[in-house]
Amino acid sequence: MGENALASFSQTGVFGILSMVISLGCILLSWWALQNLKLDLIIRHPQSPQGKMLHVLLAIVLGHFVAKFMLDYIGWSQLLRMGF
Numbered sequence: 001m002g003e004n005a006l007a008s009f010s011q012t013g014v015f016g017i018l019s020m021v022i023s024l025g026c027i028l029l030s031w032w033a034l035q036n037l038k039l040d041l042i043i044r045h046p047q048s049p050q051g052k053m054l055h056v057l058l059a060i061v062l063g064h065f066v067a068k069f070m071l072d073y074i075g076w077s078q079l080l081r082m083g084f
Contacts, residue, residue, distance in 0.1 A: 019071055022071060026067035029066070030062040031055075034058055
């Protein structure tokens with residue numbers, strides 16, 4: 001394995017770990033933010049298993065979009081470095 005291939009593999013691994021940490025952090029942040037949402041206004045039984053599952057799914061979807069934006073922003077900032 002060449003030195004360039006090893007460096008590329010290492011960078012890919014670091015970016016993978018960074019992506020996972022940012023994604024999980026954004027999902028947890030979304031979960032925390034959604035705790036303030038009054039789901040009982042739009043759901044019949046918010047304490048039911050279905051209501052709780054909807055809360056989890058909303059946190060995952062919202063966290064995914066926020067994490068994707070943050071990771072895209074990091075990627076864009078890395079591309080700027082190559083432009084100058």
